[in-house]
Amino acid sequence: MVGKKLLFAFAVLAVFPLASAGLFYNGGIEAVLDSNSVAAGSSLTGKFFVYNFEQVAFNDAYIVAEIISGGQGTIGYPSQAGDAGNIIIESKFGANLLPGDRREIPFEISLPEGLAPGKYSLDYYYLANRSYVSGIPHIFASPKESEFIVGRAGGAGDFPQVSIVRTKTVFNGTAGPVGPPVQPEGSIAGKVFIKNSGNAAQNGLVVWAGLCNWDDTACVKYAGGPGPSQRFLSEESANESLAAGEEKEVDLGLKGPKLPGAYAIRIEVRDGSGRVVSLYRNRAIVTGGTARIKRMEISSQELEQGKGVLLGVLLGSSPDHYTNPDFSDFDVLAWVELPSGKKLAEARRHFDILRAEDAETQLAFDLQPDAGADSFRVCSSAVKGGTEMDRYCFDVSPLERGFVAGGGKIAIAHSYSPAKSELGIDVCGFGPKGEPEEVDIGVAVVDFQAGVALADTRAAGQQCYSGNFRVEPKKYLLSVNDFRNNEAHTEELDFSPRQLTCAEKGGAECPAGECNGGFAAPLPDGSFCCIGTCATAGMGAGSIEATGQAGNSYFWNEKLALIGALGVILLVAGLLMASWSRKRGEGNYGEGAE
Structure with a gap:
């Protein structure tokens, strides 16, 4: 996993106090x-x-x-x-x-x-x-x-060797799930390339495409799995045959929805029995201003009459990163209801304007249900002028707990050698009484800016883990997950050059032309850091460039909720924050995670 491009979200602890902020859950x-x-x-x-x-x-x-x-x-x-x-x-x-x-x-x-x-x-x-x-x-x-x-299981490998050619398949002229712009209710022209790499002809193939709001996995009925939470909004298919070794272009057309937003395009090739033999995806952005419910959670699994519950909503601006429209004069509603549809509590917040650059806004609604329930539905929506621009709901029902904390703790230490450009990490396990105990941990070291994991390691069956990694003079995040206790620990490590104050350099901050001899370095505010004294009184707080290192340690549940991954760096770590969380274009991970 070393050097693999990964994906992160980043946000500070927000208004809703019970959950990490950002697109990823911890x-x-x-x-x-x-x-x-x-x-x-x-x-x-x-x-x-x-x-x-x-x-x-x-x-x-x-x-x-x-x-x-x-x-x-x-x-x-x-x-x-x-x-x-x-x-x-x-x-x-x-x-x-x-x-x-x-x-x-x-x-x-x-x-x-x-x-x-x-x-x-x-x-x-x-x-x-x-x-x-x-x-x-x-x-x-x-x-x-x-x-x-x-x-091999006693027969020839006769499963159809048919696949979608990803490098050539385009919708509205764009390859991959990137999200080209589409006008509301506009056409989405697709050219799907399919290839038969096998030695036998394949007849009775069906090439199909469907458009789903946001994520196509929410629209599919999987055998034995949870049912779809929404339906495909537009579909088209074509019947095709392929000779051995043949490649063919298949034209499919979809219609964009009326409402602005980001929509997933699911592409399937099915054989004569209806079995999927190749799956791929594309994407479309219907342009225009809107507000989107990007995440939602509730503070309790049970409602009690007269006892308040918090409902957290992560509100996003329009995923239209082509025209970057603002969205004005709308309401965000949040409510809980019984399975029958009877509302038990509701709240509303009005927005005069949601600007395009406000990619994420965390909201918290204090709901006071007028009846108790242990099975209910949680919903939120964005409404403008009587039109529901977006709605998100999920059901809440009793869940059984499957984990009991193992007790004990882990101790984390790290060292940095500027001369060797090396970061050393040690993690040891201890029992409830401080006795040595084997760890079960995940360790990730992430380059904040590049989004590259220098380490992505799972360690178990030993009392201590040690690792050494080459690092550059920049900022990293160390994330350690204690699976024995279901806890995540993160620490920000900053080895980048930092600014030292003029006083730290033993100088005096003086107005221009007021140095009493010695070296004078310009400061951002127009004054100078003088090695010596000022002709007039006044020491300042300016700074000049120097090199050094600093570390800032915290737990995810105390100051920042950082979301990470092990794989997405063992996404069992705290919330990691990177630049794409504030971007909405899939070409840089942004729109795909919008």
């Missing part, structure tokens, strides 16, 4: 396969382990798992950069989780008979319907991966 996912060698026609089995480090529940969370031919690392962001690998299966697993909890989720994914022998990868993501925990499936950003081998 949690994570890992997978363990029962075997890394399976036969075609059998099932890939194993367990997902999901984690919630937040103080609010994940009430509409799920796992997206994809089987990809070609082995680990064949598909990632940007996916349109190459054609290696082919998504042949996608599955979905419910993964709701209580605050501070973790859960083991067994899985079984049936592999087709006739699947060609070779390397395959299980790529998986953990997310909610509007936000993320680990990775972003609708743009193939930062999946976690587990490689396995498929062996």
Whole structure:
């Protein structure tokens, strides 16, 4: 994972006090396969382990798992950069989780008979319907991966070797899930290239595309998985056949919705039996001003009459990063209701204007339900002039806790050698009484600006972990996750040049021309730092360039809620903040995570 481009979100602790701010929840996912060698026609089995480090529940969370031919690392962001690998299966697993909890989720994914022998990868993501925990499936950003081998099962590898050519497939002239602009209710012209790499002709193929609000995984009905939370808004398909070795262009057209926003385009090739043999995605941005509910959480899993609950809403400006429109004179509504639709509490906030540069605004609504309930629905919407621009709802029901903290603690130490440009990290485990104890941790070191993980490590079965990494004079984030206690620890490390004050340099800040001899360095305010004294009285607080280092340590639940990933750097770490969270263009990860 060293040097792999990763994905981060960043935000300071916001108005809603119980959850990390930003697009990512503070949690994570890992997978363990029962075997890394399976036969075609059998099932890939194993367990997902999901984690919630937040103080609010994940009430509409799920796992997206994809089987990809070609082995680990064949598909990632940007996916349109190459054609290696082919998504042949996608599955979905419910993964709701209580605050501070973790859960083991067994899985079984049936592999087709006739699947060609070779390397395959299980790529998986953990997310909610509007936000993320680990990775972003609708743009193939930062999946976690587990490689396995498929062996022959007594027959020829006759599974269709048909794939979507990612480097050539375009919608509105743009390859990949980048999001070209579309006028409201405008046409979205698609050219889908498909190729048969096998030795036999493939007849009865169906090439299909569908448009879904935001994330297409929310629109698909998966066998055995949670049902879709929304429907496809526009669809088109074409019947095709391919000779052995043939490549063909297929024209498909979709219609853009009336409301501005970001929309996912799901592309499938199905064989004669309706089975998906290749999956890919594109994207479209319907231009115009709007407000979007990007994330939502509630402080309690149970409503009590007369007892207030907090409902947090992360409000986003328009994903239209082409015209960057402001949005004015609208209301944000938040409410809880019974399954029957009867509202138990409602609140509203009016916005005179939401500017395009205000990418994210955290809101908190204090609701006072007039009846109790342990199963209810939580909703929020943005409404302008009687038109509902966006709505997001999820159901809340009782969840069983699956985790009991193991006690004990971890001790984290680090050292920096400027001469060697080396960062050393040590993490040791201790029991409840201070006795040595084995750790079960994830360690990530992240370059803030470049979004590159220098380390992405899981360590267990030893009392102490040690690692050394070459670093440059810049800012990093050290993130350590204690899986024994479901806790995340983060520390900001800054080895970049910093400004020393004039006084720290032993000088005096003087007006221009007032130095009594000695060297005079100009300061930003027009005065000078003098090595000597001023002709007139006055010491200042100016600064001049110097080199040095500083560290700022904090826990995620005390000062900043930083969201990270192990895979997306073990997204089991705190919230990491990088520049794309305030951008809305998928070409730089921004719009895909908008």
